[in-house]
Amino acid sequence: xxxxxxxxxxxxxxxxxxxxxxxxxxxxxxxxxxxxxxxxxxxxxxxxxxxxxxxxxxxxxxxxxxxxxxxxxxxxxxxxxxxxxxxxxxxxxxxxxxxxxxxxxxxxxxxxxxxxxxxxxxxxxxxxxxxxxxxxxxxxxxxxxxxxxxxxxxxxxxxxxxxxxxxxxxxxxxxxxxxxxxxxxxxxxxxxxxxxxxxxxxxxxxxxxxxxxxxxx
Amino acid sequence: xxxxxxxxxxxxxxxxxxxxxxxxxxxxxxxxxxxxxxxxxxxxxxxxxxxxxxxxxxxxxxxxxxxxxxxxxxxxxxxxxxxxxxxxxxxxxxxxxxxxxxxxxxxxxxxxxxxxxxxxxxxxxxxxxxxxxxxxxxxxxxxxxxxxxxxxxxxxxxxxxxxxxxxxxxxxxxxxxxxxxxxxxxxxxxxxxxxxxxxxxxxxxxxxxxxxxxxxxxxxxxxxxxxxxxxxxxxxxxxxxxxxxxxxxxxxxxxxxxxxxxxxxxxxxxxxxxxxxxxxxxxxxxxxxxxxxxxxxxxxxxxxxxxxxxxxxxxxxxxxxxxxxxxxxxxxxxxxxxxxxxxxxxxxxxxxxxxxxx
Numbered sequence: 396x397x398x399x400x401x402x403x404x405x406x407x408x409x410x411x412x413x414x415x416x417x418x419x420x421x422x423x424x425x426x427x428x429x430x431x432x433x434x435x436x437x438x439x440x441x442x443x444x445x446x447x448x449x450x451x452x453x454x455x456x457x458x459x460x461x462x463x464x465x466x467x468x469x470x471x472x473x474x475x476x477x478x479x480x481x482x483x484x485x486x487x488x489x490x491x492x493x494x495x496x497x498x499x500x501x502x503x504x505x506x507x508x509x510x511x512x513x514x515x516x517x518x519x520x521x522x523x524x525x526x527x528x529x530x531x532x533x534x535x536x537x538x539x540x541x542x543x544x545x546x547x548x549x550x551x552x553x554x555x556x557x558x559x560x561x562x563x564x565x566x567x568x569x570x571x572x573x574x575x576x577x578x579x580x581x582x583x584x585x586x587x588x589x590x591x592x593x594x595x596x597x598x599x600x601x602x603x604x605x606x607x608x609x610x611x612x
Numbered sequence: 613x614x615x616x617x618x619x620x621x622x623x624x625x626x627x628x629x630x631x632x633x634x635x636x637x638x639x640x641x642x643x644x645x646x647x648x649x650x651x652x653x654x655x656x657x658x659x660x661x662x663x664x665x666x667x668x669x670x671x672x673x674x675x676x677x678x679x680x681x682x683x684x685x686x687x688x689x690x691x692x693x694x695x696x697x698x699x700x701x702x703x704x705x706x707x708x709x710x711x712x713x714x715x716x717x718x719x720x721x722x723x724x725x726x727x728x729x730x731x732x733x734x735x736x737x738x739x740x741x742x743x744x745x746x747x748x749x750x751x752x753x754x755x756x757x758x759x760x761x762x763x764x765x766x767x768x769x770x771x772x773x774x775x776x777x778x779x780x781x782x783x784x785x786x787x788x789x790x791x792x793x794x795x796x797x798x799x800x801x802x803x804x805x806x807x808x809x810x811x812x813x814x815x816x817x818x819x820x821x822x823x824x825x826x827x828x829x830x831x832x833x834x835x836x837x838x839x840x841x842x843x844x845x846x847x848x849x850x851x852x853x854x855x856x857x858x859x860x861x862x863x864x865x866x867x868x869x870x871x872x873x874x875x876x877x878x879x880x881x882x883x884x885x886x887x888x889x890x891x892x893x894x895x896x897x898x899x900x901x902x903x904x905x906x907x908x909x910x911x912x913x914x915x916x917x918x919x920x921x922x923x924x925x926x927x928x929x930x931x932x933x934x935x936x937x938x939x940x941x942x943x944x945x946x947x948x949x950x951x952x953x954x955x956x957x958x959x960x961x962x963x964x965x966x967x968x969x970x
Binding site: 497503 | 647837
């Protein structure tokens with residue numbers, strides 16, 4: 396494990412690491428969360444950069460209006476994120492990051508966030524009650540499978556975009572295009588691979604199997 | 613010899629029964645102590661206190677009489693890895709501070725302490741009676757709850773660190789050997805269909821692992837708003853059709869590519885019988901094919917148990933432990949040589965493949 400960096404102001408473990416380039420010279424700053432918040436260290440450089448780029452893109456006047464609007468939206472978001480669990484000290488932003496609750500009390504503290512989260516992670520879109528097992532007739536099976544896969548893939552694509560996982564999204568998009576291009580053709584069965592690679596196929600090939608909110612086996 | 617060494621070296625208690633296609637089944641319950649912060653957010657001292665409190669209580673339970681208990685900081689990395697290879701603990705538990713595990717003498721039951729949740733109760737079997745497993749796990753968790761109340765809420769049920777386990781906290785999973793569907797190129801479709809039905813498909817070591825050897829772990833996605841019985845029954849129902857699909861795929865392969873398939877089995881048998889260096893990956897793919905050949909009648913029925921044993925015994929940590937090879941999980945020629953020796957010795961006692969059966 397790498398050596399833990401200390402906050403340059405108070406000496407607590409540093410969690411905020413800034414790299415500034417001023418006049419071509421690089422400077423690294425390590426801060427703990429408290430000191431960083433005190434000095435607005437996390438926001439300043441980013442906002443400066445955003446200001447610069449917005450003004451360049453939209454001109455002085457329009458740029459200023461956009462920036463004011465953004466600042467307002469951000470402060471509203473900050474107010475919403477301010478919740479903290481009285482028992483374990485978990486904050487809403489930590490919860491968003493780790494996707495784990497800190498204690499039983501968190502379930503009450505963050506009831507709102509949980510309600511938004513539950514339909515996604517507990518798979519409200521799973522098969523409805525009484526859904527019959529997979530069709531056995533092979534001729535039918537291919538059609539059903541193809542239909543299912545485009546829909547599932549499209550759902551997965553939407554999820555991936557929402558989560559900003561663009562790498563996954565691109566793969567899914569290609570899969571959807573490929574499927575749509577040859578709709579009724581059942582996949583050709585591959586001959587047994589000569590190299591005894593019975594086990595080379597990983598389930599990772601099917602991106603839908605990967606869930607975002609990692610549960611345990 | 614420490615307790616652990618004796619425990620690990622003793623292979624008499626490995627399953628003596630083995631089914632085609634379905635390797636093993638497991639039910640896992642996630643539970644937390646009422647009014648206590650979940651392990652991840654505890655200080656090391658608090659975690660240690662909770663661990664000791666839980667261990668003291670578990671030792672008193674008649675259900676866990678004669679069980680062995682290991683605190684993770686007492687184990688060498690390779691010893692902990694052996695427990696992972698036997699699915700008695702999770703990979704995560706190895707890295708957790710203040711963690712421990714209690715394992716029943718028949719190794720069908722293990723309780724991980726201070727994993728992601730305070731308790732992870734696991735019941736495993738080579739049989740496929742999922743509702744019986746669920747019942748066993750439930751009665752054990754109730755026995756614990758009589759001593760140490762669990763965190764729960766009327767609205768959600770049992771409260772867990774990760775909301776993916778919320779409610780019943782129950783994950784039912786089955787280890788399935790599906791080389792037919794893999795070779796036939798159907799696995800992707802099957803995974804998608806299973807996903808649609810609320811089941812997750814993973815590699816054999818759970819989350820994030822790959823499906824080497826065509827061994828997959830299939831489990832329920834939802835834990836909330838379903839009774840444990842219903843979760844177990846749903847998976848059990850789907851298994852029937854999955855087994856059917858796998859059998860069909862195997863039939864197709866044998867029908868279309870019989871000579872290529874027989875050639876492969878023969879070659880792998882030759883490597884296993886006479887090879888001098890076998891890597892962990894080769895062992896797994898080879899044994900996967902041997903197990904398939906056994907299911908098809910090329911090897912007699914009793915050999916499947918031997919192949920299952922080898923699947924466990926030829927993994928890296930096991931090989932290093934048995935042959936007292938120092939060092940970490942890096943591939944080494946010495947380990948490969950020891951693995952090949954084990955293969956040669958075992959295969960010398962087995963009959964050669966009989967291709968007239970298919």
